Amino acid sequence: MADLAQREQHARDTTDRAEAVAAQHLADEQQQRLNAAKAEAGDSRENHTAASALLALLALITGGIAGVLLAKDRPKSASVSGIVAAVGLVGGALAFFSRPSLDVRVPKLTAAAAAATEPLAGKLLCQVKPELSRITVSSTDDLAISWDPSGCMNGRTQYVDEGATWRRVLVPNGSETVFVQDFDPTNGKYISTRYLLAQPEMQRLRQIRGSSDFKRCASADVEQLGQVTDQLLSQLPQNPNERIVYTCQIRSS
Numbered sequence: 015m016a017d018l019a020q021r022e023q024h025a026r027d028t029t030d031r032a033e034a035v036a037a038q039h040l041a042d043e044q045q046q047r048l049n050a051a052k053a054e055a056g057d058s059r060e061n062h063t064a065a066s067a068l069l070a071l072l073a074l075i076t077g078g079i080a081g082v083l084l085a086k087d088r089p090k091s092a093s094v095s096g097i098v099a100a101v102g103l104v105g106g107a108l109a110f111f112s113r114p115s116l117d118v119r120v121p122k123l124t125a126a127a128a129a130a131t132e133p134l135a136g137k138l139l140c141q142v143k144p145e146l147s148r149i150t151v152s153s154t155d156d157l158a159i160s161w162d163p164s165g166c167m168n169g170r171t172q173y174v175d176e177g178a179t180w181r182r183v184l185v186p187n188g189s190e191t192v193f194v195q196d197f198d199p200t201n202g203k204y205i206s207t208r209y210l211l212a213q214p215e216m217q218r219l220r221q222i223r224g225s226s227d228f229k230r231c232a233s234a235d236v237e238q239l240g241q242v243t244d245q246l247l248s249q250l251p252q253n254p255n256e257r258i259v260y261t262c263q264i265r266s267s
């Protein structure tokens with residue numbers, strides 16, 4: 015189990031390093047997107063300013079022409095030039111005041127958004143990860159399960175919500191093995207931790223479990239099941255006999 019813990023720590027360290035590199039890449043990409051957006055906004059702002067200046071110049075020229083034509087007693091031509099001057103003046107003002115701001119914001123990139131996946135549900139196929147497991151006598155065959163988001167396993171076993179994972183402690187009759195089952199539907203990891211205990215210890219755990227085996231999926235049982243689960247866990251030894259780690263995915267058929 016110490017070797018297993020060391021391998022798990024190594025795997026976590028590797029994952030942390032990979033996440034750090036990915037976070038740096040995301041930060042660099044975010045900065046590049048921000049710089050590009052600022053450059054685009056700057057170009058657009060310059061274009062608006064140039065257009066505003068040209069339209070203002072047009073308004074000034076046509077306004078002068080309108081004055082000359084009016085002085086020469088050509089009111090119809092003067093009115094046309096006046097209208098063009100007014101349009102140029104209004105257009106220049108609109109172009110100037112519609113300049114985009116340099117305070118640019120871009121949607122923030124996150125690793126979670128990039129790799130977001132829906133929690134697993136439905137019919138699943140779970141395969142053993144030997145490098146993360148300690149297996150002595152148990153089978154390493156693939157495990158077919160079904161999972162409901164309410165915490166129901168295989169349509170009959172209710173699990174307790176432990177935050178990131180769901181958990182169930184099984185103390186079967188006629189057996190000397192206690193099973194602690196943990197399932198994380200987000201990353202598809204299913205862990206079966208097994209304790210081989212003497213008969214007196216098993217009997218004490220069965221008394222804690224009580225007469226009800228919670229052999230059904232019902233939300234009404236969750237609070238009581240959580241209390242029983244905590245009591246059972248407090249009675250288990252520190253080191254289990256087996257720890258089998260599975261990775262699960264949606265069954266293709």
